[in-house]
Amino acid sequence: MTAPAGLARRAGTRLWNGLLWLAVVGCAVWALVRGVGFDTRTPFAQLVTFTPYVAAFSLVPAVLAAVTRRWRALVAAVVVVVAFGFFVVPRVLPSGSPSGDRLRVVAFNTKLGAGSVSSFAALVRAAKPDVVMVQELTPEWAAEFSALGLFPYSALRALPGASGTGIWARYPLTDSRTVDPKSGFDQTFALLRRPGKPVLEVISAHPRPPIFKPEEFGSVARWTGDLSRLPRASRSGPVRIMAGDFNASLDHSPFRKLVGSGYVDAAAEVGKGLVPTWPMNGNKAPPVTLDHVLVDSRGDAFSFDAHTIPGSDHRAVSAGLVLRA
Numbered sequence: 478m479t480a481p482a483g484l485a486r487r488a489g490t491r492l493w494n495g496l497l498w499l500a501v502v503g504c505a506v507w508a509l510v511r512g513v514g515f516d517t518r519t520p521f522a523q524l525v526t527f528t529p530y531v532a533a534f535s536l537v538p539a540v541l542a543a544v545t546r547r548w549r550a551l552v553a554a555v556v557v558v559v560a561f562g563f564f565v566v567p568r569v570l571p572s573g574s575p576s577g578d579r580l581r582v583v584a585f586n587t588k589l590g591a592g593s594v595s596s597f598a599a600l601v602r603a604a605k606p607d608v609v610m611v612q613e614l615t616p617e618w619a620a621e622f623s624a625l626g627l628f629p630y631s632a633l634r635a636l637p638g639a640s641g642t643g644i645w646a647r648y649p650l651t652d653s654r655t656v657d658p659k660s661g662f663d664q665t666f667a668l669l670r671r672p673g674k675p676v677l678e679v680i681s682a683h684p685r686p687p688i689f690k691p692e693e694f695g696s697v698a699r700w701t702g703d704l705s706r707l708p709r710a711s712r713s714g715p716v717r718i719m720a721g722d723f724n725a726s727l728d729h730s731p732f733r734k735l736v737g738s739g740y741v742d743a744a745a746e747v748g749k750g751l752v753p754t755w756p757m758n759g760n761k762a763p764p765v766t767l768d769h770v771l772v773d774s775r776g777d778a779f780s781f782d783a784h785t786i787p788g789s790d791h792r793a794v795s796a797g798l799v800l801r802a
Contacts, residue, residue: 493545494547494550497538497541497542497545497547497550498550500537500538501538501542501550501553501554501557504531504534504535504538504554504557504561505553505556505557507528507531508531508535508557508560508561508564510525511525511528511564511728512560512564514730514733516728516729516730517697517701517730517731518697519687519697522687522697522700522729523687525726525728525729526726526728526729526765526767527763527765528561528564528565528726528728529565529728529751529765530763531561532558532561532562532564532565535554535557535558535561536558538550538554539551539554539555539557539558542554564728565751567745567750568727568744568745568748568749568750568751569748569749569750569751570748571746571747571748572746572748575777575778575779575799576799577776577777577799577800577801578674578799578800578801579779579797579798579799579800580607580608580677580718580797580798580799580800581604581605581606581607581608581795581796581797581798582606582607582608582609582610582718582720582743582770582795582796582797582798583600583601583604583606583608583609583610583720583793583794583795583796584609584610584611584612584681584720584721584722584768584770584793584794584795585597585609585610585611585612585786585789585791585793585794586611586612586613586683586721586722586755586768586789586790586791587611587612587613587614587615587618587788587789588613588758588788588789588790588791589613589615589638589639590613590614590615590617590618591788591789592618592786592787592788592789592791593786593787593788593789594618594621594622594625596786596787596788597622597786597793598622598625598627600784600786600793600795601627602627604795606795607646607647607648607669607671608644608645608646608647608669608679608718608720609628609644609645609646610642610643610644610665610679610680610681610682610720610721611642611643611644611645611681611721612641612642612662612681612682612683612721612722613638613639613640613641613642613683613722614633614634614635614636614641614642614643615635615636615637615638615641616635616636616637616641618635619633619635619641619643622645623645627645628645628646628647629647630645630646630647630648630649630650631643631644631645631646631650632644632646632650632653632665632667633665634653634655634663634665636663639662639683640661640662640663641662641663642662642663642664642665642681642682642683642721643665643681644665644667644679644681646667646669646679648669648670648671648672649669649670650667650668650669650670650679651667651668651670652666652667652668653665653666653667654666654667656680656682656706656707656708657706657707659702659706660684660685660702660703660706661684661685661699661703662683662684662685662703664680664681664682664683664684664707664721665680665681666678666679666680667679668715675715675716675800676715677715677716677717677718677800678714678715678716678717678718679717679718679719679720680707680708680717680718680719680720680721681720681721682707682719682720682721682722682723682769682771683721683722683723683724684700684703684704684707684723684724684725685699685700685703685724686700686724687700687701687724700724700725700731701731704723704725704731704732704734704735705731707719707735709735709738709739710738710739710740710773710774711739711773712739712773712774712775716772716773716775716776716800717772717773718770718771718772718773718776718798719740719769719770719771720769720770720771720794720796721768721769722755722767722768722791723767723768723769724767725767726765726766726767727742727745727750727766735771736771739773739774740771740772740773740774741771741772741773741774741776741777741778742769742770742771743769743770743771743772743778743780743781743796743797743798744766744769744770744778744781744794744796746777746778746781747778747779747780747781749781749782749783750766751766752766752781752782752783753765753766753783753792754766754767754768754783754791754792754794755767755768755790755791755792756790756791757785757789757790757791757792758788758789758790760790767791768783768791768792768793768794769794770794770796770798772798772800775800775801776798776799776800776801777798777799777801778796778797778798778799779797779798779799780795780796780797781794781795781796781797782794782795782796783795
């Protein structure tokens with residue numbers, strides 16, 4: 478082998494090792510940010526949403542290190558893969574065998590009222606939910622859906638733009654109010670009174686998004702503030718159900734803190750925690766899971782599905798819940 482050829486080979490080896498370690502370290506840094514919850518500032522609040530994609534990519538440097546016998550890189554890569562597995566895998570593993578009082582819930586973000594009312598109504602007729610919770614509820618959308626007469630009861634806080642929310646139900650809704658007047662969006666709270674059964678608390682959830690421009694309706698600080706204002710889970714009082722567009726995934730530490738207070742995420746409970754819900758309208762961003770159905774620890778889930786509705790960038794989500802209290 479000539480000297481130039483040997484130099485070229487060594488340079489190629491160093492380049493390969495550098496790229497391999499760069500991939501391993503990059504994935505490790507991402508796992509660290511996600512693991513310690515360093516996601517309450519830009520750009521981490523936006524990027525951490527894509528953790529499931531990075532988790533899948535983390536397998537690549539592990540496989541390449543094994544194939545090329547870079548043992549130290551392999552050990553480091555496997556540690557990173559295990560960390561991501563700890564974060565992500567539980568969402569695809571069904572848990573529990575729920576039984577009890579059943580309730581069906583549907584939630585939908587209309588995208589400023591652009592979501593097809595007729596398509597959503599078809600979903601409602603097929604799913605037969607007891608409660609429907611809608612976000613970005615405009616007065617026009619609310620009037621058109623209400624006119625269909627699918628539900629006898631409602632608690633609506635319809636507003637222009639993204640701020641409105643509402644609840645429709647098969648049973649009486651009372652004590653309607655906003656969750657917290659300090660929240661940027663008007664998140665509707667109501668008591669669901671089912672004849673002969675315990676009263677339930679229901680909330681149409683829609684915290685502001687962690688967008689980049691604080692002069693607009695969202696920012697990371699406002700996002701974390703809105704999430705913190707949603708009620709923590711409790712084992713006293715009525716069973717609480719929150720559903721809607723939380724503008725957060727299970728990789729966001731503020732949302733994990735909310736769920737960790739004692740809520741069950743219906744999708745994760747039935748092994749569908751990676752089913753994407755946004756964006757579903759041709760947007761080039763990889764789809765992620767921002768729409769959730771939560772029930773406090775006195776409940777469980779037996780089903781979950783996501784449904785594309787023309788006109789909206791969010792999928793509607795439906796869940797079957799069981800209530801033990």
